[in-house]
Amino acid sequence: MSDIRIRARIKDGETEVKCLMNHPMETGLRKDSKTDELVPAHFIQEVVCKLKDEVVMTANWSGGVSRNPYLAFKFTGGEVGDPVEITWTDNLGQTETATDQIS
Template identity: 75%
Template sequence: MPDIKIRAKLSGDETTVKCLMSHPMETGLRKDSKTGELVPAHFIQEVVGKYKDQVVMTASWSGGVSKNPYLSFKFKGGAVGDPIEIAWTDNKGESSSASDTIS
């Protein structure tokens, strides 16, 4: 099942968010070794990072991103204990989200 591991750490006035997303990230170009059929495309299209319900990062992806992608970004602001949320939506309409507090 899709899963996101997230960590957010404050250093000075900058918060660093790191997350690991479990997802197959199929391009639609790989052939199944047993059947020879193309494996259907299945990849994350959009990732959104929110701080206190305000969007601080948006990423638009395609099939060129590796399986179980890792993402790291920084933003100015944040305080220890404040909420951070990461959410993604893929090309099949599936989605997942996770939240953490800044440490």
């Protein structure tokens, strides 16, 4: 199962994409309450949305984004049935991708 839940809907010529990403989003500044050691940084650095393999949105994030981030945005040019793909890459080089068809 993907760590991204995505929904893409078209209304009045605009495609609205909503997605929820499962990620710990650690800043590297929080201390573990048991060990008093800093919890290593682990956060999403880049989110890319593609419509039919063409990039329509890129977001560059840092450790200041909350755990399990929610992202919503709109773009024009999509049609019902077109594939919308969301990919995130974190500071450890891990990636996750999910796809939905516009409805």
